[in-house]
Amino acid sequence: MKEPSCRVHINWENFRHNISVLMQKGHTLMPVIKADAYGHGVARAALELEKLGITWAAAGTLKEAALIRENGFSGHIVSLLCPVPEEEDVALALEKGLVPLIHSKEGLLAVKEAMQGRRQILDIAVKVDTGMGRLGFPLSAMEKVAGFLAGAENIRPVVQISHLSVADDPDEDAYTAGQCELFYSAAAIMHRSFPDMRCSLGNTAGLATLVTDSEDICRPGIALYGYDPLHGTEKEGICGNLLPVMEVSAPILSVHPLHKGESLGYGRTYKADSERLVGWVAIGYADGYRRNPAPGTCMCINGTRVPVIGRVAMQMTCVDLTELPAPPSPGDRAYVLGGPGNAVSAQEIADWWGTIPYEVTCLLGKNKTE
Numbered sequence: 001m002k003e004p005s006c007r008v009h010i011n012w013e014n015f016r017h018n019i020s021v022l023m024q025k026g027h028t029l030m031p032v033i034k035a036d037a038y039g040h041g042v043a044r045a046a047l048e049l050e051k052l053g054i055t056w057a058a059a060g061t062l063k064e065a066a067l068i069r070e071n072g073f074s075g076h077i078v079s080l081l082c083p084v085p086e087e088e089d090v091a092l093a094l095e096k097g098l099v100p101l102i103h104s105k106e107g108l109l110a111v112k113e114a115m116q117g118r119r120q121i122l123d124i125a126v127k128v129d130t131g132m133g134r135l136g137f138p139l140s141a142m143e144k145v146a147g148f149l150a151g152a153e154n155i156r157p158v159v160q161i162s163h164l165s166v167a168d169d170p171d172e173d174a175y176t177a178g179q180c181e182l183f184y185s186a187a188a189i190m191h192r193s194f195p196d197m198r199c200s201l202g203n204t205a206g207l208a209t210l211v212t213d214s215e216d217i218c219r220p221g222i223a224l225y226g227y228d229p230l231h232g233t234e235k236e237g238i239c240g241n242l243l244p245v246m247e248v249s250a251p252i253l254s255v256h257p258l259h260k261g262e263s264l265g266y267g268r269t270y271k272a273d274s275e276r277l278v279g280w281v282a283i284g285y286a287d288g289y290r291r292n293p294a295p296g297t298c299m300c301i302n303g304t305r306v307p308v309i310g311r312v313a314m315q316m317t318c319v320d321l322t323e324l325p326a327p328p329s330p331g332d333r334a335y336v337l338g339g340p341g342n343a344v345s346a347q348e349i350a351d352w353w354g355t356i357p358y359e360v361t362c363l364l365g366k367n368k369t370e
Ligand SMILES: *Cc1c(COP(=O)(O)O)cnc(C)c1O
Pocket: 032, 034, 080, 162, 163, 202, 203, 204, 205, 219, 220, 221, 222, 223, 229
């Protein structure tokens, strides 16, 4: 029996295309494939990066970093989401050659403790807080951090990292410039003890707007998956010609008329004011297809858009098929994201949901089966 559930298709050719577009900016890249590659599948993403000869990758947790290694990626793998590392975390990092991100005094002390008496060298990334107010050492702590690491022979800071908070907002360019200044001041301190340490500041927006040093290892995330963080600003499009990577479709369960005056769905929020043909599609909020989309939300059937009507249910959503040139049959597929024809983009869904494409692909990507 076929499962009446939604299907996620990942277009890896478009993923590769997006990377080649980003490479044209001239920076070394550390593609961000955290959170299961924003829902697209971290294992395959790791393999794709390896085939492209990419030498740095950024994961979320250390476990995810290990998965990237196990899937054949041979470069440096930075884990962006490190708690205070425990003995076993350090052991895993050493075994797999992972680069934990150390962002606090507690983290530094724990790593030193765990490295006591070991012969191997542990590569770490050092996080500086330049204005995100999230993780990292302030500039004022960097002398101490550098001194501490210089005294720890088997811990090597291979890259200094910070994160831009408003690089996607041209009105905030002065703040971004301030973050860059703090970052490179911190790097200057670190470079006195560690001249080979690399720097990594730019996210997609930072890479697109070229705000960082030319030597910066930029960490694009969202652009890999086809979306422009500068969408809706005067700088929209400067990432280049990105192509969407994720497609999500679901089977149509039922097609039937809705007569004038009849209503459908929970709350009877849709009432037919004329003869309608409606279809129920097997996707709902349990699949991450949000319950409260804005009016105007669409799906795509055989390349043509159809409006979502009524209330989105747990595993079903209704569409109005009346205007389709040829009505579909139960078993045909409706594309909620991507697909042939006048495809819906994650940016549009984000607008309908009051969010950003990042959340859309993370949510819908959880339906992957392979
Ligand atoms: C998620 C993330 C990125 C990628 O950001 P995009 O806006 O998707 O390019 C880069 N660096 C850090 C630390 C992140 O957490």
